[in-house]
Amino acid sequence: MYQILSKGKPKHLCLLIISFLLFSVTFAQQGSLQVKGKVSDESGQPLANVTVLVKGGRSAVVTGGDGGFTISVPDAKAKLMISYVGFQSQELSVGSGTLDIKLSPIGGKLNEVVVVGYGTQKRREVTSAVTTVTAEQFNKGNISDVAQLLQGKVAGLSIAKPGGDPNAGFSIRLRGLSTLGASTSPLVVVDGQVGVDINTIDPNDIQSIDVLKDAASAAIYGTRGSAGVIIVTTKRGSRGGAPTIAYNGTTTAESPNKFTPHMDAAQYKAAGGADLKSNTDWNKAITRTAISQTHNLSLSGGGNGTSYTASVNYRDEQGVAIRTGFKQLNGHFGLTQKALKDKLVFTLDLSSTKRNAQIGWNDAFKYATIFNPTAPIHTKDPGGDLTGGGYFEQNFVDYANPVAILEQNTNSRVGKRNNFNGSATYEIIKGLKFSVRYAQENVGTYNWAYLPKQSFYVRSFLGVSGVARNGYAWKRDDESFNQLYENTLSYETKIHKLGVSAIGGYSYQDFQNNGFAVQAGNFLTDASQEDFSASLDFANGKATSASYKNGSKLVAFFGRLNLNYDDIAFLSASLRREGSTQFGANHKWGMFPAVSAGLDISKITELSNVNSLKLRASYGVTGALPSGSYYSLFLYGPTGAAGNLFYYNGNYISAYGPTQNANPDLKWERKAEFDAGLDFALFNNRLTGTFDYYNRNTSDLIFNVTVPVPPFPTDKQYRNIGTLKSSGVELLLGYDILKGGAFTWNTSVNFSSYNVTLASLNKDLAGSYVGASNLGTPGQEQTQITRAVEGQPIGLLWGPIYRGVDANGKYQFDDGKGKLTASTDYKAKMGNGLPKFEFGWGNTFHYNNFDLNFFLRGAIGHDLINTYRAFYENPTVKNSYNVVNSKYYNPKITDGQIFSSLFVEKASYAKLDNATLGYTFPLKRDGTIKSVRAYITGQNLFTITGYTGVDPEVRYDDPGNPFGNPPTAANTLAPGIDRRETWVRTRSFTLGLNLKF
């Protein structure tokens, strides 16, 4: 352990940074008597980062990962102060020998600090549904996305990413579906910066994440709170603590463990498929064992008045598909500086991320499933080598050699993200603080794709092939910028037994997005692929381009009052009035109130074995914005692209028409939610739990609905369409099964149920359905497969009901009157895409220096439309494609493929998401290295499900394609579709090392 002397800070900081960079640290040691000791909790678990200081002196150290510390004291009479957040401080004399110090928790978890909107509270004071997940509880292993840290950990927060695409994001849903507005994912607040991307911060740099689940807790964020709020708090050095240098590194091997079932070469030949005399496992050919590594190096500490953290994160991730993955460098610097006798506090956070990604092509998985298994990968035969590129290709629609797709074509993305977040808080008089924050988020995404001259692949998002267009290139640049300015004035005081805290504030945020895209082909040589000036398409008019710029503004005033009567009764009330440019002239402003109260029953009556029992209830209103700007305005634009000109008097000229229907009445989506909860700790805090019941009503849902033409100028309009009603329960239980000995075992379960119904539609739409989605290309762009119906749960899968095949192998469907028919006219509910409930179950074991935890999670009651089967599980496709043959495959079918409930499957699952075995090495107390822990994590170790597709994860929405032509938005009313773009399911093993210096 090192002693920190409060000398000149800048010099010291400088020294630390230099040391950090040189990766070798030396510190001076001072004092006359060395005292060693170890701090642990009641159960004997070592406590790290406990502050140990010499009473009346200037020396302070923090404990290492093993709880050990060494400190220099003047003499044996010196006294040490041991303090740690959430534990009772201890004062003790040094005496002689090694100190073994046990700290007792104060009020257990109830003293945890919970981060809420514009402030913090003690857990005991919280009167709404807020869940805190700390770094220790995060998911472990190969974590490349912040959302992954929370997956399965928070009852009511669903997080899913089907398939193993390293460049795909997670969908996050609160309590099923709470809004149809701009974002169905929660609002993310990082260190007070509102509305940023959840991956602004590297997973390694996060201290804790608080999830505001009910409307009462989220209402202070007004218009963006309806999908919940995730508040991320980054790690900070402890003030006065020793500098900590930590290194976390992982290496991961990830491999596919589930492909779409299809015929192998022998089966395909036996079924009558064309025999091309080879035997290729296309899935194997396009996949690999992907090796990824991450390195995180952080430095944190502080002197008097200063605390800082600096970290560098490097990730090199391979995808299981060949030539995919990304490399990312992220840096974060956080500084807190106090001045003017600690009355003024500055904070500054800077983060910067650059990611170079090879996206690859999702179609490769589709074609690996359907490409002829008897075809060779490579050929020189001109009958198969259709482009001269040496790959075997065949002329079918929506069909290409998957190996060639990944090897020949490039699809890359460079993402840059820079955040600035600074604040200053001044304590004007005791308890009264004025605070100013300014923050910026800058995001740039640059895409580049190229299909070379010998590439046969047609159905990329570019819609053309390299061979037909003589090489084809696409560049696209998107930039977004938002800035946040906030003032708050807060006051905190205590009047007798009544604690009062209040805050009021003003918030301004503006957003701007712009970008452009260019596509062109006809290159003399592939070598000039990145040089558009070499493309002939500009000269011959075949090049295309697009560009855009849009923006919006948000303005809000807000306030909150918290009362705490003697830690027995609690009351909180807040109000936010917020305005946005995005609404109709008469509906620019919305009002979002909330009130909540709690009562700790254990403080009033003595209950045996009850440590705390808090009853709480809340009611609040949150809002949601529309997904884009200008929806209230009537807009004109060119009628289609450049290929849609008007022949006028001998020339082709622009034609302009309506591009958007006006809706001057467009107004806030409004979510009103009642939440009642119970927090308890029983049996000496051994059993802890939280139970919540909620009931909510989201009215004036904002959705882009189909409207009739005439009378409307165009066929879509953003409207307030109706009301969602939902209710559910959430339960979180933790129990220390074994406690206090060498072997400890803690288990925790969470459970959440959902029930979301489209309760009503407005009178124009009464009795209708909205949000229908279709089976897709080729040819089934208008085959509806889902819809949302008034009075029915969200997530309806809709279509003809399959009843078997007749003697001739023709499909038989229900005719709605109990008879069989070949007609698909009658359609009905085929299933529901959203689960009835979800659960997580975690276990943590410690035995001496070993730790083991495993985590299971699952979703029960949802169905999925297996689109692989819907397109390819039919013997008649064998003339063109390989055949999907799940357990439902029926070789007797003679009909062409027709969509029906045959392709809807129950998809309930439980999976062993994560298991980690770790070992903390016993180290000498005074070594340079403070702690070493090594671990191995397995992810996705097994899945129990009846679903035959690659991944039974819930599809919370139907993802759009922002790079499509035209781009399409995600459809939140269409959960439950397993698209053919899904990557295969993977399993991974990670070796990790944590070092602290």
Add this chain to the structure above:
Amino acid sequence: MNYSSISKYALLGLLVFASCTKLDENAVLYDKVSGSNFNKTDAELVASLGSAYTTLLGTFGNADNIMPMQEVTADDIVVPTRGADWGDGGHWVRLKTHTYNADDPRPLNTWNFLFKGVNTCNRLVALFTPLGTDISKKYISELQALRAIYYYWLLDLFGNVPISTDFSNTTPPANNTRQQVYDFVEKELLANAPNLQKTGPNDESTYGRVNFYTAYACLAKLYLNAKVYTGTAQWDKAIAACDTVINSGKYALATNYNDNFKTSNKGSLEFIWVIPYDGIKATGFTYPLITLHMAQQPVYNIGLQPWNGFASVQEFYQSFIDPAQNPGPQGTVVGLDNKGTPTTGTLDKRLSNFIVGPQYLADGVTPLTDDAADAGDPDGKPIHFTPFINELAPNAWRQSGARIGKWEFAKGNTGNLSNQYAIFRFADILLTKAEAQAWKTSNWNDPVSLAIVNQIRTQHGGVTPYPTMTSDLFLAERAREMFAEATRRQDLIRFGLYNGAFRFHSPDAADNLGPGGINHLNVFPIPNTQINANKNLKQNPGYN
């Protein structure tokens, strides 16, 4: 901290509040044109006028709208399911077997396209009306005539459609009867025609736009089918409308049939109203894509891979080569068996409607092959389009079916042709007159009729004149001339043959549920998504 410094903070805060509470969205409208600041200049008004016409680009020249509604449901064109290609949930098969339903995509696309056209005309009439200038009055007549033509197609395809004319009326419209729609189309065309220009086919000022003769061509077609639409025949009116076009002297039958369809077909004297397609500037004419085999992409150096879909059927092809149906000079033609074995048949010049027989690379010599040829296909890997199609679904051979070669496919086309597409063509008007005359006189050998038919036969087909004619012979001649020009369903209905048996189509069950007591299948179902969006709309009888 004293009072004054607190008030300083308060003042600072207030200043910020005051400056940042304006929420006018127009201030952040960077690249959009809002309705309130458009149509301020002549150029902008002309661009608005253009939107009434650009809608047309998405239609006739491709597989999405009217063409498959009028042709795939009839006996001349088929979209067979070729293994996994063109299965598309069975809707192409349903068109052919007359089992189309209200969820099927072609009726939906067509409805959307036609009503978009109607609505655009309504909007522009409302835009131009207050201007009161001579040119705006001309535009209004033109737009009202164009709207009537959109309604003519709606009348033909859907029957009982809502008539909507007032853009300011925001109530979703309810159905009208087919008779009302018929009356509306007639009235509007007659009322607006006098204000339209009597320009000829090559006058740039109205090229691609509705002029006087366009209105009369549409009237001729309307009257020809009046008996189907209303139960009352209008042969005299049909003849008179045809005569208005014919007697203008501005139009003439092209010397060569192909001159109407070749890449550089602009200037044909048969063009009464065209869609001025261009491969880059005015796209949507995608016949190379919908009909050619994928392997033909390099043959024509097309910018996209073709889809191997639309084809004709052997009986229809036979009506060209069979001397009994089509007397004329005999020679070697592709045969009707499953290998397309060369045989002797009539050499009608209009066989250029088809791409049949062996196919070659761009050099015209090297046989084009398809290694993925069906195992059962007797002529194997060399690509050989046979008029014979083994089955409609699910496994029609990839090389079966004569392809639609009527419009020339230029080398290096983008997949979108630059040929002009005639919506109303002079030959059609001539045949309309011939037919109306024959119906009127109940005599298929009426000299007027026979003369017209034989003029077309000799000039366009290079085949022998009919010495005498029957209704069957007339219809066969009309079919040869008008193949793929989106009239065949209408023609079969008029002749009472649409519900009968033809290749891949068994006779429809008889009913009289349709408008005017006709078979309900003779109009299409109103798309369910439209009924869902518009509460005032009722489904056509016989559909659910």
